[in-house]
Amino acid sequence: MDKKEKPAKVMIIHPNLNSGGVETQIRYFVDNHNINRLRLVLVLFSRSEKHSGQTIDTERIRLFTLGHCRQPNFVKRIYLLFRILLSEKPDVVYTYLPNTNIVGLLLGRLCRVRSVVWGLRVSQFRYKRFGYKGEIVNLLAVFLSRKVDLLIANTWVGLNEYVSRGLAAKKSVVIPNGVDTEKFRPDKNIRNNIRYEYGIKPTELLIGVIARMVEWKGYEYFLEAARQLLSEPEYDVRFMCVGGGNNVLQEQYVRKTRHYSIANRFFWLGDRSDVA
Numbered sequence: 001m002d003k004k005e006k007p008a009k010v011m012i013i014h015p016n017l018n019s020g021g022v023e024t025q026i027r028y029f030v031d032n033h034n035i036n037r038l039r040l041v042l043v044l045f046s047r048s049e050k051h052s053g054q055t056i057d058t059e060r061i062r063l064f065t066l067g068h069c070r071q072p073n074f075v076k077r078i079y080l081l082f083r084i085l086l087s088e089k090p091d092v093v094y095t096y097l098p099n100t101n102i103v104g105l106l107l108g109r110l111c112r113v114r115s116v117v118w119g120l121r122v123s124q125f126r127y128k129r130f131g132y133k134g135e136i137v138n139l140l141a142v143f144l145s146r147k148v149d150l151l152i153a154n155t156w157v158g159l160n161e162y163v164s165r166g167l168a169a170k171k172s173v174v175i176p177n178g179v180d181t182e183k184f185r186p187d188k189n190i191r192n193n194i195r196y197e198y199g200i201k202p203t204e205l206l207i208g209v210i211a212r213m214v215e216w217k218g219y220e221y222f223l224e225a226a227r228q229l230l231s232e233p234e235y236d237v238r239f240m241c242v243g244g245g246n247n248v249l250q251e252q253y254v255r256k257t258r259h260y261s262i263a264n265r266f267f268w269l270g271d272r273s274d275v276a
Contacts, residue, residue, distance in 0.1 A: 007035075007036065007037050007038055007039045008038055008091045008092065009039040009041065009089070009092070010038060010039070010040055010094055011085070011092065011094065011113075012026060012029070012040070012042050013043045014026060014042070014044060014095070014097070014100060015044070015045045015046065015097065015099075015100065016044055016045065016046050017044060017056070018244075018245075019245070021121065021177075021212075022097070022119070022121055026042070027056070030042065030056060031057065031060070033060075035060055040060070040062070041061065041062045041084075041088050042056070042061050042062070042063050043065075043066065043081060043084060044064070044065045045066050045067065045100070047065040047067075066080045066081060067080075086111055089111075091114050091115065092114065092116070092117060093107075093113050093115075093116050095116075095118060095119065096118075097119075097121075098137050098141055101118045101119075101148075102141060104116060105147060105148060106144070115149040115150065116147070116148050116149050117148070117149060117151075118150070118152070119153075120153040120154070120158055120159065120162050120167075121154060121158070142167055145166075145167040145168055145169050146168055146169070148169040148170065149169065149170050149171065150169060150170070150171050151167065151169040151171070152174075152175055153175075154174070154176055155174065159172060159174055190274075198238075198240075198267055203236060204236050204237065205235070205236065206237075206239075207226075207237060207239050207240070208239070208242060209222050209239075209241055209242070210243060211242075211243045212245045213243050213245030213247075213249055214249065215246075217243070219241070219249075219253055220253075222241070226257075226260075226265070237265065238266075239266050241267065241268050242269045242272050243269075243270070244271035250268065254268065
């Protein structure tokens with residue numbers, strides 16, 4: 001009689017579960033992984049005001065939070081993460097973002113984790129926008145990437161971008177983002193309800209962007225495209241921006257629409273859970 005195979009234990013380390021693409025992927029992973037084949041441990045650096053533990057099924061995973069967003073004690077959090085790694089003894093450490101990639105690799109190797117996986121989620125990320133700290137993170141990532149067992153990118157463009165910068169893991173693979181076509185599909189009733197809620201006329205064209213409010217999501221290009229489009233008198237267009245994040249940055253964008261004299265054509269919805 002064959003011995004029953006022991007489920008692999010994967011530890012995901014991430015800053016928080018605020019709105020974002022990676023965060024959505026983590027939630028789907030938690031809700032849909034096969035608990036008979038995989039034991040999942042989720043470690044969050046902080047539990048922000050926007051995150052509720054009710055969104056995570058703690059019966060399916062083990063959840064650890066290293067602190068609160070208003071308690072920036074980085075050294076303490078690293079120590080707590082080290083202790084969790086020693087006690088949980090995961091088979092795999094999986095991280096997504098530059099800073100957590102580096103921390104996950106160093107602590108994972110120190111704790112003798114079998115495999116370390118880095119997720120690469122962007123195609124043209126510019127570290128220079130973060131000053132010397134960004135450059136240091138980039139140099140460390142390039143230097144340490146040779147110790148990574150697997151790089152997972154969501155696009156070939158993104159993977160080639162990282163390889164051209166010098167990242168060279170033992171193995172790399174591209175897994176495109178999945179889309180739930182049962183959830184994300186045209187729905188005439190939802191469309192009509194949204195247009196009614198915001199007073200959008202049937203004759204008006206509505207163009208939207210759904211993205212976190214950060215500099216690298218392309219809102220600058222969206223605003224410039226809107227300005228150019230509205231300069232043509234034959235277009236009757238409204239624009240909808242869905243996504244929270246940097247409130248100061250959003251106010252800068254709002255001021256820019258006023259400068260362009262197109263502010264009355266924009267809706268700023270912030271975080272929404274009904275984008276489908």
